Amino acid sequence: MHITTIALIISILGLISSFFVVGIIPSIMAFILNIxxxxxxxxxxTVRALAISFAGILLPIVMYLNSFGLSFPYEKLNGLNAISQIMYDNYGRxxxxxxxxVPNEAAGENTELVLENPDEMYYVSDGVVVDDDGMHLDEKALNNNAKENSDGAAGTSTADAIALEIDPNSIFESIDSLDESAKAENDYGSDKKGASDDDMPSYGGLPLGVRILGQYFREDYHNCNPILVLKNETGNDCRFECLFTARDEDGNELATSNKTVEVVSQGEAFVLEGRFDKRLLNGTLPSMYEFLVTKRDPYEGNLYDGVSVFGEIVENSAVVTAQNTTKKRAKVDAYVLFFDGEELVDCIWMIPKNGGEVTIDPGSSAYIRGDAYYKFDRIETYYTAYEAVGE
Incomplete structure (x- = not known):
């Protein structure tokens, strides 16, 4: 086999393995051979093989700088070596x-980073800061936020008009449309009072600049989910990622949720929810929940300032309306909390759309309707909006 062909094969293999970082070594060998x-x-x-080998050298360098910058490798997450961390950072972005x-046994250990990096994180338990150097809750801010985001039970003429236009083929089924046997079996219905379950203990770590406004717990027949209401006061738009861990009374891990991700504008409130299926918990409730919230620079195009979202109560349902004033297709994630007095009785993700699968066309509006499992008298609506790519 001709040496040029051998050099080309090594160059291609080096470039492919460079996507897993380790390809820099064969790429350097191929680069020298191509010279x-x-x-x-x-x-x-020969020029083509040289270019391929050069790309195989450049790619791992860019990935390294994207993860660690100009510093030496250091531990970010327990259970990940330097190469795994580089891949985790780059492909996650x-x-x-x-x-x-991230190994399952290391998921719980990652909360130790909260204490090991006090300059970047602070620690809270049931909404109370337990580190004297951390941020402190502002009850006034909590009350103001609830007032700004809550909507009264009385519907307006606008809400009535929207109710008449709701798509009868909506994927959201009205609770009151369920047959009596289904409602009786699960004790659901707009006239049913939800259980008082917001006293579930929870604790964890938050990035500095993220204020915790509320902690809730939502349980129904299938799920038992912890909910955080937070506010981004970091000074920048951020991409927040969160993992929840369910633990028993001895602190042993029962299950870990899927990663929750939200892109949030500076100064805005948002919701993170951990989803746990009771079947995975053997039908028993955890004794506590642990959470770890991290932040990074967003790669999505943030359209929050160009999209308006509001929620209203129409009869026994919540209607979320979104207006996209930008020239781009928008993906809107709205999160509605249903309250009966001060008790959270239900919550639901609602994605208004009028174009594609989950998008809102430029210069248009869309709405969506959803029901709570139990009786409620007010709602709080939170949302994020970003440019839809490939939807």
Whole structure:
């Protein structure tokens, strides 16, 4: 086999393995070999192989700088070595789910980073800061936020008009449309009072600059989910990622939720929810929940300032309306909390759309309707909006 062909094969293999960082070594070898080949034969074949090997060298360098910058490698997450951490950071920023790279036994240990990095994180338990150097809750801010985001039970003429236009083929089924046997079996219905279950203990770590406004717990027949209401006061738009861990009374891990991700504008409130299926918990409730929230620079195009969202109560349902004033297609994630007095009785993700699968066309509006499992008298609506790519 000709040496030029061998150099090309090594270059290609080096470039492919560079996507897993380790390809820099064969790429350097191929680059040197291609330099020797091009001195003897100046052709498109040798130049092509040289370019491929150079790309195989450059890619791992860019990935390293994207993860650690100009510093030496250091531990970010327990259970990940330097190469795994580089892949975790880079592919995570591309929107891929890389949570599987963190070993299960290390998921709980990662909360130790909260205490090991006091300059970047602070620690809370049941909404109270337990580190004297951390941020402190502002009850006035909590009350103001609830007032700003809550909507009265009385519907307006606008809400009535929207109710008449709701798509009868909506994927959201009205609770009152369920047959009596289904409602009786699960004790659901707009006239049923939800259980008082917001006293579930929870604790964890938050980035500095993130204020905790509320902690709730939502249980129904299938799920038992912890909910955090937070506010981004970091001074920048951020991409927040969160993992919840369910633990028993001895602190042993029962289950870990999927990673929750939200892109949030500076100064805005948002919701993170951990989803736990009771079947995975053997039908028993955890004794406590642990959470770890991290932040990074967003790669999504934030359209929050160009999208308006409001929620209203129409009869026994919540209607969320979103207006996209931008020239781009928007993806809107709205999160509605249903309250009966001060008790959270239900919550639901609602995605208004009028174009594609989950998008709102430029210069248009869309709405969606959803029901709570139990009786409620007010709602709080939170949302994020960003540019839809490939939807």
């Amino acid at each position: 020797l080949c091009i001195r003897e034969e100046k052709s498109i074949r 591309l929107g891929l789910d890389v949570s599987f790279m």
